[in-house]
Amino acid sequence: MPHTKDDLPDALYSAAHVRALDANLIAAGTPGFELMQRAARATWRGLVRQWPSANELTVVAGRGNNSGDGYLVAVLARRAGWHVRVLAAGDPQRLQGDAALAHAAAVSEGIAVQAFTAQSELRGIVLDALLGTGLTGEVREPFASAITAINASGLPVAAVDIPSGLCADTGRILGTAVRADLTVTYIALKVGLFTGDAADVVGELVFNDLQASAESFNGVDIDARRLTAGNLPRLAGRVPTAHKGKFGHVLLIGGDRGFGGAILLSAQSALRSGAGMVSVATRSEHVPAALARIPEAMVLGTSSANQLMELLQKVSVLVVGPGLGQAAWGRSLLSAAANAPLPQVWDADALNLLASNHVSLPKDCVITPHPGEAARLLGISTAEVQADRPAAAHALSKKYTAVVILKGAGSLIASPDGRLALSHQGHPAMATAGLGDVLAGLVGALLAQGMDAFNAACLAVWLHANAGEQQGKSGRGLAASDLIPAIRQLLEEQAPCLK
Known part of the structure; x- marks a missing residue:
């Protein structure tokens, strides 16, 4: 038929x-x-x-x-x-x-x-x-x-x-x-x-x-499965007696000088995607902006990794990398995160530092490279990654024992156990800065609400791509923050909050 x-x-x-x-x-x-x-x-x-x-x-x-x-x-x-x-x-x-x-x-x-x-x-x-x-x-x-x-x-x-x-x-x-x-x-x-x-x-x-x-x-x-509205993993509904402590505490680490917006996009995405609590560790200069934009988040002005240690004992999921930079500040914070026994999402400069062998990736993480970052992680060219995207996704997952989201047209999600999922949704208007930051925060929120890494990655990629497809209908000029309310709406349609 x-x-x-x-x-x-x-x-x-x-x-x-x-x-x-x-x-x-x-x-x-x-x-x-x-x-x-x-x-x-x-x-x-x-x-x-x-x-x-x-x-x-x-x-x-x-x-x-x-x-x-x-x-x-x-x-x-x-x-x-x-x-x-x-x-x-x-x-x-x-x-x-x-x-x-x-x-x-x-x-x-x-x-x-x-x-x-x-x-x-x-x-x-x-x-x-x-x-x-x-x-x-x-x-x-x-x-x-x-x-x-x-x-x-x-x-x-x-x-x-x-x-x-x-x-x-x-x-x-x-x-x-x-x-x-x-x-x-x-x-x-x-x-x-x-x-x-x-x-x-x-x-x-x-x-x-x-x-x-x-x-x-x-x-x-x-060889792979398409992600569709009919086969998506779903969040459990919430009972009437639900409280914030049941839905995780996401700590987002990043935002070096000049890159504060990236970590705020991730934090806003995590909050609006259902995380119970959201904390942000960033440069002290960015604290006023963070509190003004996201008053619901707890914001820690951080000058050294030592200031993270107490907070790392209280949170349930880490999102590391948006706006992190590759200087001493970012390296020290990433090192502290790498030693924390928590589910983690590594994005952006966390991946660049990983590729430079400055740090080792903990097991059972989610990494979210675009093709250029994937190339650095594998030690090959971007053209070689794009020449065989499924093979690159599998290779990354095997090398780092991680769930991999290889971003780009036809995003791929690879698991160390060999599973491969694909999302072909999206829109050309999504070719703009900040969308990866939104995706990282979304994955973190789903992990915090109890999903396993592969299912969280699959659901996040589908929500992100379809939100972009919806918002992209207005044409060029799409801003990354435009996706966040659309993601929230799609998530509720797919997994209603109330049982």
Whole structure:
């Protein structure tokens, strides 16, 4: 059955695991050519729904089964009375198996199949049937030129299974990729459709399982799960006799000179996300501003780590790093936190100091790196992190025995036990300072209310991304503090306070 992006399965798979599912379907008695026909029908329905008044189709076909889907869509379009042509990037006579049968079906239907050249004219709806999920290396010729022509055409573009050039496992563009308006994907969802560069090229996503039975999925591991409103971990409700002592005491440490706003954003986020009590340890210069902005918080002007020791005995969760800086003041406070046997969230400069080997991370923490911080923590380049975001998240989680939130488009949450969750929500207006500070405070508040690290990270990322999506509808100029009331509202919708 078809699904749009708002109604998709939770499970995400690697390309290899989707191929295993495909093999299971065939082994269970569904011929490969029948699966190809189902994929073509699903794609055709997607095209007609997306562009109901269209009547012309140009299929740009490659050399594998992806092209077979394209040839069969061409057949369906011709039978519906559309003007249809196929441009083949590669010799169709070299096609094998089901793809060769699909090509033969198109030829028998009287569809013109011409060789793609740089001078080829694209008309109507363009269907990208060039490269499938098996692509791992950089896109080569003639496919690179075909992709360039598709993107330069200015025409509506649909992609078969995945936009050509997008890695199905990582969401990385492999040199160049088709920028689709619609992608119709099959059998199971691929991780790479939801992270990395995917949001720039996938367009509207429609999924069809090609009538795969539940038994087909036996023995095939899920690589990640999408976070959705239906599968989120939830906070317990609060009984009428609830009091602040039951919902934790978060201590937020940071805000060196010139960076006081960061720790105040985190503290405001923690308070508005339900922490029972909130304390802030920051530079003395920032105390008046903190009390004016958040009078509900207890604020300690701190000049040395010694002043933290008594407070560390009273709190239940630490959030360390927003505005911390990397000078002696920040290093000493981070060292004190690292020795405290408490659940902790490390963000921003706490991660930079961790990468510089100034301190060791306690076990069972949550760390919240953006790709640049992740690169420093792993000793690789930012480009290498972005080239395989799922692998980077797993590597960080294993190296630091921590729950990792790898921020960015398609944020990932990795657990040391191998679980991987993904949030593809968000908005381009979220590209602004301070949002990470809000996220860190939110994670801390959820930990303080009794959630375990992985569930707190998952819920926090989903709330943060969806609040940003809501507030981003007003366009650029989004401020990080705009998210806080939206997060509060979403949290109450997901987990009502009163039982």
